[in-house]
Amino acid sequence: MSKEKKILAFGAGKISKPCVQYLLRRGYKVMVVDQFEQNVLRTAGGHPNAVPVVGNAVAEPEKYIREFAPDVVVCMLPTAFMAQTAKKCLDEGVSMIGASYAKEPVRALDAEAKAKGLRILCEMGVDPGIDHMSAVHKIKEIQAAGGEIESFVSVCGALPDLSANNNPIGYKLSWAPESLVGASLRDARIMTDGAVREMNGGTTYQNPSFMEIKGLGWFETYCNADSIPYLEAYGIDGATTIERGTLRYPGWCEMVTHMQKLHIFDEEPRDFGGYTYAALTKELCGMAGDGRGAKACAAEFLGVEPYSTSIMKLEWLGLFDEKPVMPANGSLRDMITAIYGQKLVFEPGEKDIVVMQHQYVVREKCGARKRVTSTMVDRGVVSEESAIARTTGLPMGIGAHLAASGAVKGTGVLIPTTEDIYVPALEELGREGISFAEHEEEA
Incomplete structure (x- = not known):
């Protein structure tokens, strides 16, 4: 220069x-x-x-x-x-x-x-960013060859690498815990076969799907934010399906949905003085006076068995512990944010992975239909930079x-x-x- x-x-x-x-x-x-x-x-x-x-x-x-x-x-x-x-x-x-x-x-x-x-x-x-650029680049290439995009599904996830996926939750923080908690009640809007679907207040977590990433295995996906504006932004107004979503290891959506039912993400200020996590969980279940433990109460309230995976995840997070709730003054959202910040951390020597996958269903000029899958996998480098x-x-x-x-x-x-x-x-x-x-x- x-x-x-x-x-x-x-x-x-x-x-x-x-x-x-x-x-x-x-x-x-x-x-x-x-x-x-x-x-x-x-x-x-x-x-x-x-x-x-x-x-x-x-x-x-x-x-x-x-x-x-x-x-x-x-x-x-x-x-x-x-x-x-x-x-x-x-x-x-x-x-x-x-x-x-x-x-x-x-x-x-x-x-x-x-x-x-x-x-x-x-x-x-990366998301947003690399997702837009890679998608539009491929879409323009397909359209230049005379193809039409009928369906576009895109997912992205920042996760612990398989070598570091060593907690029961299947997730570690690569961004602020406040942002992760805030996303637990986010709205989503997609189009499937021409019908617009709205999933408000975190109900997107009740509608997960499985997706295979070649070479990595099967993951859970759920829709996030509003996908509809990208029909115009990507130049695929004729598509009948568009979904943009998040990638997680299986079991995440069930756990978040159960937390929603317990109102764990509420922002109303409370005084937790004198509460243990176990006592608070029983109260959230409407069973403060029940003689059973918090685990049994939570299982009954959520309609699952005490040995279910989701209950065991809540137990690992400490929601059934006989320990004082922290912070003593704050909201339930503050409480779970603090727990995430303490429990879902990368340890020295561990690395993360960022996975992005686009799937295009294309009607070719000759009339044939094909599915094009584009996948990006980037792994962090220990002692250097995360993915x-x-x-x-x-x-x-x-x-x-x-x-x-x-x-x-x-x-x-x-x-x-x-x-x-x-x-x-x-x-x-x-x-x-x-x-x-x-x-x-x-x-």
Whole structure:
């Protein structure tokens, strides 16, 4: 690069290092701002072109924008701060890249960004992000050959690798426990054979399916968020089925559904002083005065046997323990968040795995029908980076590079479903070792 290009990175959490190190390898000067010194030092990695700064990017992003004068800002702050950071970037005349969904109030910034010739490129992570780019790339390829997409089903999961899948829950945290708990009541909307289905308030967990990932085995999937807008976004308005979902090891949905019935995810503040987990569970079952133990009460309330897998999972989480509830003041959601944060953790030497699979049912030009399956598997590297960090951080770094180099043609609030973004981004991801394997069969 003839002129030194500069990127300003807000946030230096778990996903930041692959993003920042990619940009440093590309020759950018990168300022990294985070409130914790150990985070910025880890992310910067001692690189001579990295500028680690301990500061509050949430409270005063404009300070760092003015000081560093970046070509592009990468926002790796929690989703709650995406919109306000994007607005500050527009105020300061700089484009921004992020991994969060392009929802309101970010969408509301579209007209201002276009008027200023700036870009707020959202959904540039793994899911959303790599899912969009890989899907649209394949869809355009199929359509260019005269094929029509009848059905599109996409799933993604960040899980413990099989070698680290050593707790009864079959899950470990690769993101904040608050986000995992919040997703337990999320709405979902899909289309199946032309009929739109809405699953509100977490009822999506009552409608799981099994899916085989070749070479890995069978997994449980459940639909998440609203799939319908992607008929237009992906250019497949004629499809009669579209589903976007999450991948888990089997048994997750039953456990979450049972927790829902126990109201474990309620946000109402409570005083848990004097409660044990066992006493609280019995109360949630409406059996506070029952002489039996919490396990038997929960099994009866949920309509399952005490030896059922779900009951044993709740037992492993500690919901039947004669120990004081923590935190003593908070909500049931706070309680389960704390339990997840304590129990569902990766130990040193363990690695994660990110799995994404798209299935397309295609009507070919000749009239024949086929099923195309595209699968991405990325494993973390012990003592280096997790798979979720790589697959989330690298797309953001690549997006920042594309924006800073002038490759992104559009302005406004964008997602990576246009050729100027997804073609070079997928090529770059391939060079970084992230790609899809495909196979076809008759449908």
